[in-house]
């Protein structure tokens with residue numbers, strides 16, 4: 108008999124979905140991250156259900172329902188709370204190539220739990236009977252803060268090498284000690300990581316960055332050798348530099364994953380375009396990262412100087428001001444900047460933000476004139492327009508009161524048309 112020591116706080120909407128399935132004769136369990144997180148308390152993963160019902164049946168029982176990953180047996184079901192929950196038919200691994208596991212439907216929850224990666228992820232909870240099914244003693248590992256593979260570690264990693272990176276993420280996130288046999292197989296698996304698709308590696312890194320414990324997870328990337336394989340550009344940094352990156356990441360909120368990505372990649376000595384391209388980041392992610400890194404390189408030396416503050420905003424772009432300042436704070440802390448330096452940075456940031464809020468002109472779009480006005484003056488459109496508007500901006504940055512249509516047009520006529 109499985110233990111019933113603890114009752115988990117399963118949302119009503121999840122219990123209702125489970126009840127409809129069970130009432131129709133299909134055994135249904137809560138599984139995976141939510142059970143793990145509910146046992147630990149203080150974390151929140153989505154509630155997922157595993158069921159004996161096949162996807163077609165699930166779709167008939169719940170309307171509307173969504174074929175989220177229908178080829179893997181996953182159907183999205185909208186709960187009475189308006190949220191969509193994943194309901195997945197019991198599965199087992201049948202064939203594997205290390206890039207991902209090939210699965211087929213299974214008859215029992217026990218088989219389904221056996222295909223899961225780590226014991227802490229292989230605990231099932233019955234939301235109606237409030238009983239646990241925990242064949243691999245995942246709860247005990249959670250209590251003792253141990254990360255352990257389900258089954259034979261080398262084999263489990265060989266089935267799907269992404270488990271290596273997942274393991275590092277979970278260990279970092281929950282402060283788990285990786286059990287020796289699991290650690291040995293995990294480090295031995297490193298040469299095989301390049302077999303994973305770039306997309307899966309990228310998604311895994313983004314997941315790690317967007318969760319608590321990201322710096323511990325990254326520290327494990329380095330000690331295990333994973334960093335040298337998946338982001339070799341960062342592996343040759345010195346210990347001090349690496350520590351600074353980790354501290355900076357800790358100083359940025361987990362939900363700002365893209366800022367943490369900049370903190371991670373900006374110190375790389377090689378071209379981060381190449382690295383991001385290799386990991387198949389989107390063009391938008393790449394642009395965002397490169398722009399923020401360039402913005403970070405503009406010194407915030409604007410002490411008590413509004414004109415300097417406007418120039419800084421022009422150079423980094425007003426829409427990037429908040430993010431750039433956040434990164435500066437995180438990096439200053441990570442560098443071990445003393446209270447004086449930090450107070451100083453804070454006062455400069457206050458000035459910049461004041462200028463930003465006040466809406467002083469800091470981009471050519473803020474000017475009282477535009478290209479149409481220049482055309483009306485009889486000027487030929489072309490790259491020259493940009494140069495003229497930038498000169499006008501320089502004037503307006505120095506004295507915002509001159510940012511008036513007539514004043515700027517006079518200036519263009521007198522100074523720039525000749």
Ligand code: ATP
Nearest residue numbers: 138139140141152153222223224228229267269270
């Ligand atoms: P998170 O909080 O990151 O969502 P999670 O444990 O819910 O953590 P998911 O990727 O959502 O992780 O997967 C849900 C569950 O599916 C896991 O808890 C695990 O049992 C199983 N699982 C997911 N990916 C794998 C994999 N590559 N190999 C084996 N089992 C896996």
Ligand code: MG
Nearest residue numbers: 139140152153
């Ligand atoms: Mg999950």
